[in-house]
Amino acid sequence: MNKLGTDKRVQVVAALVEGASINATCRMTGVAKHTVLKLLKDLGCAAASYHDSRVRTLRVRRVQCDEIWACGTDGARRWRRVDLDRD
Numbered sequence: 001m002n003k004l005g006t007d008k009r010v011q012v013v014a015a016l017v018e019g020a021s022i023n024a025t026c027r028m029t030g031v032a033k034h035t036v037l038k039l040l041k042d043l044g045c046a047a048a049s050y051h052d053s054r055v056r057t058l059r060v061r062r063v064q065c066d067e068i069w070a071c072g073t074d075g076a077r078r079w080r081r082v083d084l085d086r087d
Helices: 006-017 023-029 033-054
Strands: 063-071 077-085
Touching: 006 023, 006 033, 023 033
Parallel strands: none
Antiparallel strands: 063 077
16 A cells, blocks of 8 residues: 655645645645545544643633534535634
């Protein structure tokens, strides 16, 4: 199995962070769509693990909540709640 080099990973993540779509990222970097999706999943899992281990015992006085609605490929509406510290 081939492993994506660090320089290519940086290019892929940089394109996604800049707001490029997954298909556009594949075209710009020459990386397969499945590989981009796997890298994105691995990056998300690593970020969640880091966040869970580092963000503890926050003292928050006010929290601002919002929600994001999206339609899935099956037409079903899905939502996600976002909570932010206003201070």
